[in-house]
Structures are given as structure tokens and as C-alpha cells.
Amino acid sequence: MSRVNGLLHIKYPFIQGGMGNISHAELTAAVSNAGGLGTLGAGTMTPEAVKEHIRKIKEMTDCPFAVNLPIRVHPQAKEIADLIIDLKVPAVSLSAGNPKPLIPMFKEAGIKVITVAASVKQAVKAEEAGADLIVAEGYEAAGINSVHETTTMTLIPQIADHVSVPLIAAGGIGDGRGVAAALCLGAEGVQMGTRLIATKEALVHAEYKKRLLESDDTGTVVTGRAFGKVRRLLKTPYAEKLIASEQAGVSGEEYDSMTDERRHVAGAIDGKLGEGHLNGGQIAGLVKSIPSVEDLFQQMVSDAETAMMRTGSALKLKSGKVRDR
């Protein structure tokens, strides 16, 4: 059993990443019921909405779950943090900002703290501040990305060499082979976003799931570089419009209004692809079905086991010895 399972009291070391506007109570509970750690995406919610979603999650599952709080993004971050404590949420995931000031209050309340990092420096600081687990997110991931653009393949082993708390790999993981690869690189679990949007329980517009199914290996674009607001989106006409406007020298204010929260809802929830965008990671090209979360996890576990066995034998001769050079 991985340390992640023991710390979070879950069956599989699979975490559903917090997803603003997407990871509502239904998806969160489905992931937790399937043996992973579901995460409510509180980044775009009012404190009242967070409270209501937590109530619904507790109605739908007895299993542990987390709430994601993107610190810098949420204007009422402290209020949400207090709510998480008052409502005895088992785990919190802190992203987009310095987690240090918030970590002690969660630890005192016995809440497991997961922090999201995109560099060795951030990961080391999070461990020093008391994080129980660190999610390291590479550039393949959907949504807001680090300006450093470090990929999961290179980020995970480098962070693994510098921290001793369990490390979770995020960005570009969507099947059992990805799980096996992440474990080989030094992670003890995975966090997923894109793959979990293409599940029965994700309450997004059908058009979003259709776009994921139709996506291929060149199906995403990176927007916002000109403003240091790097975000990976599915390649839709709206995403291409964003890139064209960046290239045409649009102002920061205009760009913000073209990418604000209403645009996420318009694309992901209302399916109005001319008015809003769809966050999507590079793994989108691998999405070819819309299973239940439970079926997805079963398949991933079985495929990861197969991949690990194949990996184990790949460097051996028939005798079982490693080949000399």
C-alpha cells in the first residue's frame, strides 16, 4: 500500500484535481466512492455554495474527500479556509499561492494538507511549511500552468530527489501506463483533471466531452503567455481567438475580460464554444470513452499493473540478468 493511501485513507492513490466550475459535489463523491480522493473545486464558489456542496458530498459518500482552495485566486480564501475547518473536511488542497500562512490552522484541526507545486523550490518550501503531501503539476496539465513550463516527466524526479513527504504526479496522466510511469519517476500517486471530465459523473456540457473525444495529440494550445497567465486549453475557435488577440497586442484588461470566470461557464457548462473556452490537458488525445469513474479506476489499476510488469522485464535477458554494456 502506498503512503498516500494510508495518509488519506483511500483505496487507490488517485486524486481528482480541484476544478473550478467542474468538480462539484457529484464528481467529488463519485471519485471518493470509487476509491480515490474526490476534490471539490472551491475556486469559483461563494462560501455559501461551498457549504452546500460539502453538505451534498457528505450525503453522497462516507469516504474521505478534499476541498481545493486556489489561494490567490479566491477573494474570500480565509473564509473558505474557516469553513473547511468548521465542516471537518478530511483534506484540503492548496494551490495558486503561498500555502504557508494557512497550513498551521489546517494541521491543528487534523486536516490533511495537500499543496500543489510546479517547481522544486515551491515543493521544498511547502514541505518545510508542513504539507502532508505534494502534488507536482507539469506543463502537460489543463488549466493554469506555471510560467516555467516544466513537464511532468522532468519535474517529478527532480522534486522526488528533494522532498520526503509523498509526491503525487499531475499533468498528462489519463490511463494505467501514465500511472506506472509516474510511479517509476518517483511519485506515489497521481492527480488527474482532464481524464475525469470525460466520465459519466462529470456535470459538464455534452459538447465538452465530445471535444475531448475528438481531440488528438495536437489538440491543445497554450494561451496567456504574453501576460504571464499561462493556461492550457482545448483547441477551439475561442482558444484560437485568444491567441490571435494576444498576437495582435490586446491590452491586459481586454485579455482578462476575454478569459474571466464567465468564459469558463459559457464554454464548459453552457457549451457555447463561441463565447467561452474549455480547459484541457495534452492527455485529451488519449480520451476515447466516457466511462463511470469506478470503471475508469478499475481499468487504470489493471493497466498500470500490466505496464509495471512489462517495464520490470524490459531490461532483463532471458536468464533474468541485466544486460552488460
Ligand SMILES: Cc1cc2nc3c(=O)[nH]c(=O)nc-3n(C[C@H](O)[C@H](O)[C@H](O)COP(=O)(O)O)c2cc1C
Ligand atoms: C476544467 C479544469 C479546471 C481546473 N481548475 C483548477 C482549480 O480551480 N484549482 C487547481 O488547483 N487546479 C485546477 N485545475 C488543474 C487540475 O486540478 C489538475 O491538477 C490538472 O488538470 C491535472 O492535469 P491533467 O489535466 O493533465 O490531468 C483544473 C483543471 C481543469 C481541467
